[in-house]
Amino acid sequence: MNAAQMVEALKQKFGDAVLETKEFRGEHTLVVKLASAKPLLCYCHDELNFDYLIDVSSLDYMGKEPRFEMVYELYGYGHLQYLRVRTQVAEDVEVPTVSDIWPTANWHEREVYDMMGIKFSGHPDMRRILMWEGYPFFPLRKDFPLEGKPSDLPEVGFTRVAPMADGPFVTTAGAEDTQTREPRSRRPVE
Amino acid sequence: MVAPADSTVAAYDSKVEGNIIFTKMDAAINWMRKNSMWPMPMGLACCAIEMMAAACSRYDLSRFGAEVMRFSPRQADVMIVAGTVTYKMALAVKRIWDQMPEPKWCIAMGACASSGGMYRSYAVLQGIDQLIPVDVYISGCPPRPEALLEGLMRLQHKIETEHSFVEQKKELIAELTA
Numbered sequence: 001m002n003a004a005q006m007v008e009a010l011k012q013k014f015g016d017a018v019l020e021t022k023e024f025r026g027e028h029t030l031v032v033k034l035a036s037a038k039p040l041l042c043y044c045h046d047e048l049n050f051d052y053l054i055d056v057s058s059l060d061y062m063g064k065e066p067r068f069e070m071v072y073e074l075y076g077y078g079h080l081q082y083l084r085v086r087t088q089v090a091e092d093v094e095v096p097t098v099s100d101i102w103p104t105a106n107w108h109e110r111e112v113y114d115m116m117g118i119k120f121s122g123h124p125d126m127r128r129i130l131m132w133e134g135y136p137f138f139p140l141r142k143d144f145p146l147e148g149k150p151s152d153l154p155e156v157g158f159t160r161v162a163p164m165a166d167g168p169f170v171t172t173a174g175a176e177d178t179q180t181r182e183p184r185s186r187r188p189v190e
Numbered sequence: 191m192v193a194p195a196d197s198t199v200a201a202y203d204s205k206v207e208g209n210i211i212f213t214k215m216d217a218a219i220n221w222m223r224k225n226s227m228w229p230m231p232m233g234l235a236c237c238a239i240e241m242m243a244a245a246c247s248r249y250d251l252s253r254f255g256a257e258v259m260r261f262s263p264r265q266a267d268v269m270i271v272a273g274t275v276t277y278k279m280a281l282a283v284k285r286i287w288d289q290m291p292e293p294k295w296c297i298a299m300g301a302c303a304s305s306g307g308m309y310r311s312y313a314v315l316q317g318i319d320q321l322i323p324v325d326v327y328i329s330g331c332p333p334r335p336e337a338l339l340e341g342l343m344r345l346q347h348k349i350e351t352e353h354s355f356v357e358q359k360k361e362l363i364a365e366l367t368a
Contacts, residue, residue, distance in 0.1 A: 130313070132278050139312050148312025159277050160320075162310040 003028045003081040006048050014040055029084040037087040038096040041072060045101045050074040050083060053098070056108035058089075058116045062142035066090035068118055072098070094121040115140035132157045215355040223267075223293070224349040225255040227342070230266030230290060232283055235273030237300040237332040244335035254342050263289040268345065269322075270338075274302040275315040287322045293358060295349070297341055298324045301331045 007028050011018050017036030022029040032040055044050040054073040061067060068089040075082055089095055097120040099105040109120045110129040117138035134153050137144055147162045175181040231241055244251055251257045260266040263286045298318050301307035304327045306316035325348055328341040
């Protein structure tokens with residue numbers, strides 16, 4: 001069974017829970033309701049033999065409702081097919097963990113929690129993974145500035161605002177020459 | 191050593207005069223210290239690869255007496271901070287620095303350890319000198335092994351100028367002169 005057939009099978013099995021299916025250059029994506037995400041992923045693992053969870057990541061659409069989106073990248077070593085499952089998550093809503101299905105999700109979900117602040121219900125070890133315990137912010141949210149915010153926890157750690165020197169270094173693809181494409185510094189767009 | 195009073199045999203070796211050097215205590219101590227630095231390799235990023243190259247046979251740190259890389263801070267006296275210091279790692283670096291016995295020196299190797307380098311972000315400490323005192327900064331991204339050797343030699347020159355006995359052993363001097 002190839003990925004397109006699996007998408008059809010999932011649509012039949014889960015019906016209305018599958019909000020949308022996309023196919024782009026051979027990549028198949030399912031957008032599903034949060035309530036059915038866990039059973040659907042469980043079905044993918046148990047019945048459709050997606051034995052490898054490549055990645056768990058999250059997106060922040062600040063200003064849109066619901067604000068966040070979870071993305072699960074699946075792969076099967078038996079059938080060599082890829083599948084992407086996305087589900088939208090509102091702020092302050094907990095996502096059921098998939099670390100009981102794929103143990104690798106444990107650290108991926110900790111990273112999502114650390115960087116984006118999405119909590120996972122049923123996770124065995126819901127701690128920060130990159131920043132230290134007690135760090136007050138979630139750095140990959142859109143409302144967090146690139147240069148950081150100062151934070152100070154005595155005996156634990158601190159961060160300072162990083163000097164940006166005329167704004168972050170950003171290349172402009174397609175500009176005429178190297179100097180306009182990659183200047184030494186670039187004023188932030190007002 | 192006191193010779194027996196009734197003995198006529200002189201307990202004096204006339205050859206000893208050629209084997210005695212008069213020098214200052216500071217100079218002698220500094221000479222010993224600078225030629226036997228034991229680095230604590232704080233390898234945090236790609237600079238660590240260059241540091242390893244510097245320690246290997248081609249560049250050969252041991253020519254300068256600094257080949258004994260110690261992974262225990264209690265046996266080291268110069269910390270080479272080689273790489274990007276994230277805030278989370280900074281706490282560990284500081285702790286290891288605190289565990290090193292005096293006298294100790296620090297080399298900030300590369301752009302990241304010196305100033306945060308290209309990492310202008312919330313996650314990276316903008317220079318290890320914000321947490322621990324740095325003796326030598328080495329530029330480069332990463333610096334070549336020659337640059338690390340140059341930095342090490344600069345540190346040797348710095349150690350030569352220290353008042354190691356007078357400044358660091360004040361209590362001992364006070365005890366001896368009391």
